[in-house]
Amino acid sequence: MSFSTDIRCSAELCMVSGFSGVGKSALVGELGRPLVHRRGYMAQGKFDQFQRGTPYSAVAIALRGLAQQWLAEPEERTRELRDELLAAVAPNAGLLVDLAPELGHILGPQPRVPDLPPTEAQNRFHLVFSSFVRVVARERPFVLFLDDLQFGDAATLALIRRLSTTRDLPRFLLLGAFRSNEVDVGHPLRLTLDEIADTRTVHELRLEPLDAEAVDQLVADTLRIEADEARELARLLHDTAEGNPFFLIEMLKTLERDRAIWFATELGRWRWDLEAVRTSGLSTNVVDFVVGNLKKL
16 A cells, blocks of 8 residues: 555545455564655554553554654654644643553643533544644654554544544554454444445455465475475464464464474474374364463463
8 A cells, every 4th residue: 555645635445354364464464664864754553452441552662652652763853843733732732641640751741631521521632633644644754553443442443534534644644453353244334334335435455364375385484394394283283273374383483392393403394293293182173172271371
């Protein structure tokens, strides 16, 4: 996906979905390298299922990380950001500092904003946050990544609706990831995305489990052998893990720890015992497998 250069256009909105462990976060993480080349920013936050009652929890995490990136930049650049941000969000900059105190190192001490009724307070925060994003994305690409959106709170979903229709954000990409098996047609996230899709494009990328050939290559790359050599072992692991990349990698680690796979120093290569792999007792359920590994600790 490319960033538009039309100053009139709104943000780009992309959602990555798939089962847990299928590689959503890893895929999004690959955006870092091209962003560095373009001197862009990427802020990442992750929702927690036990903090659903905390508004903007993942947004706060993302802003803290963004502030840390800025503090590592030259002092001149930090001063420029402070001046531009304060010009855009004052006198309400305190809302951002309250959400992410690390921003106080950039913006300095801020006066307390007056209390408003809930609806007006939400609208005020949306305006402030939109202005904040507009400054950050004015000259450089800016990606805001919110992970595990299936646990997102109502306030964040309302903010996503607002950002998706805000104009003058040509270099801003709002990127979300969620577990497709936990978001049905009546889920608040799905309802929000459907509402947005009525007026603009929502790019959706669904990740599927790895097929048998991809697992052949993954195992071959891991063991530094040819795919043909790895095929019998790889197909056994594929059937057990059902193509889940996280599950596959953890299974390989467990098999190596249990000596069903080992490095033969005298041969300078990896070896394995297929019968030991078959009888290793690996669970076909990723949750049971992880819990079993935790119990071993």
